[in-house]
Amino acid sequence: MGNFCRRQFLDLIICFFLFCFTCLTCLNCLTSCGLETLYYLEPPASSREVLDNDDRNLDYFAFSTGDNSDVGGDFRFQGTGVYYKIFASKSDATSSYSSISSSNSSSDVSAAANYIINSRKYVPLLAAETTNNPFITDQDRTAVTIRLNRYDNAGEPNGVYIDGTRRFTPIRNVASGGRNFGFEFTNDDNDHNPVPRSTDTDVSMSGSSNSSGEWYVDVWAFTMGKDASYSPSYSKAIHLGCIKIEESEYNK
Numbered sequence: 001m002g003n004f005c006r007r008q009f010l011d012l013i014i015c016f017f018l019f020c021f022t023c024l025t026c027l028n029c030l031t032s033c034g035l036e037t038l039y040y041l042e043p044p045a046s047s048r049e050v051l052d053n054d055d056r057n058l059d060y061f062a063f064s065t066g067d068n069s070d071v072g073g074d075f076r077f078q079g080t081g082v083y084y085k086i087f088a089s090k091s092d093a094t095s096s097y098s099s100i101s102s103s104n105s106s107s108d109v110s111a112a113a114n115y116i117i118n119s120r121k122y123v124p125l126l127a128a129e130t131t132n133n134p135f136i137t138d139q140d141r142t143a144v145t146i147r148l149n150r151y152d153n154a155g156e157p158n159g160v161y162i163d164g165t166r167r168f169t170p171i172r173n174v175a176s177g178g179r180n181f182g183f184e185f186t187n188d189d190n191d192h193n194p195v196p197r198s199t200d201t202d203v204s205m206s207g208s209s210n211s212s213g214e215w216y217v218d219v220w221a222f223t224m225g226k227d228a229s230y231s232p233s234y235s236k237a238i239h240l241g242c243i244k245i246e247e248s249e250y251n252k
Contacts, residue, residue: 039075041109041223042066043235044144050241052090056249060147060156061240066223067141074228079137081113082146082240083122084219086172086196088205093216093242096120096204100220104237113222113234122220123202127160127168128180134224135168136160146170148183148217149245158182174200185215186250195247213247 046063053059065080087093100120104112116122125146127135136144145161148170160168171180184193196203196215219242223235 039071039225039227039233041071041077041225041233041235042068043109043223044080044221044238046221046238046240047143048241049239050243053241053243056151059149059151059243060145061219062143062145063221063238063240065136065138065140065142065144066235068223068225069140071139071225075233076226076230077139078224078226079132079134079139080144080221081134081224081234082125082136082219082221083116084125084202084217085120085122086200086203087216087218088196088203088207088210088212090214090216090244092204092206093218096218097239097242100237101239109236110234112220112237113224116220116222116237121201121204122218123173125219126171126173126180128171129168136162138162146219146240148243149250150184158184172200173202183217183245184250185245185247187247188251193250215245215247216242217245218242 044063044065046061048062050059050061068077071077085093085096087096100112100116103115106112124133126133136142143163145164147156147158147161149158150156157166158170159166160170169182171182174181179191182193185195186193187195196205196210198205198208219240220237221240222237225233227233
C-alpha cells in the first residue's frame with residue numbers, strides 16, 4: 001500500500017513538472033515570435049467630412065491626429081497618412097467610398113487601410129517641402145487642415161495647416177522632369193497643374209480623356225507604423241471627404 005502511494009505521489013510530481021515545462025515552452029515560443037507586445041494605433045478623428053459641397057470656399061479637409069504618444073519600444077510610429085484618388089466621375093468616387101466603408105466594419109482595424117492601398121490603389125498625398133511619407137509625423141493629438149487648391153484664384157491659398165500654421169504645400173503623387181504637380185487642373189499650366197491623365201497612378205478613369213472637365217478627389221486618413229519585423233500596421237481609416245475640381249476655374 002505504501003509503495004502504491006509513493007508511486008502515485010511521484011507520478012503527480014512528474015506530471016506537475018511536465019506541465020510547467022510545457023507552459024514555459026509555449027511562453028518562450030510566443031515571445032520569440034514577437035507576440036509579446038501588441039500596439040494599438042489611435043486613428044485620426046475627422047471634424048468635418050466634405051461631401052458634394054457647393055460652397056467652394058469650404059472645400060478643405062479638417063481632422064485631428066490620434067493621440068499615440070504612448071506608442072514606442074520596438075514599434076516604429078510613422079505618422080498620419082493621407083491617401084487620395086482622383087476620379088473622372090462622381091459615381092466612381094461614390095462607389096469607391098462605399099466599398100472602402102464596408103472594409104472599415106471588419107474586426108481587423110487595418111482592413112480598410114490595406115484595402116485603400118493595395119486594392120483601390122489610392123496613393124499618399126505628398127508635400128513639396130519634404131520627402132517624408134507620411135509628412136504628418138506628430139505623435140500627440142494635433143489639428144490638421146488641408147486645402148488642396150485655391151478658391152477662385154484668390155482667398156486662402158492651398159496648404160497643409162498644423163495647429164493653424166501653414167507648414168506644407170500639398171502636391172500630387174506624380175511628377176515629370178523633376179516638377180511637382182498641384183491640384184489646380186488646367187490646360188494652361190502643364191508644368192505645375194496639368195489636367196490628370198488616364199496613365200497617372202493617382203487617377204481612375206475609364207476612357208482616355210474627361211470631356212466634362214470635372215474631377216473628384218476622394219481622401220482618407222489613418223495612423224501608420226511598423227513593428228519590430230518592419231511589418232506595416234494601420235489604424236482604422238477615416239473618410240476626410242471628396243471634393244470636386246473643375247478645370248474651368250483655373251483655365252485662363
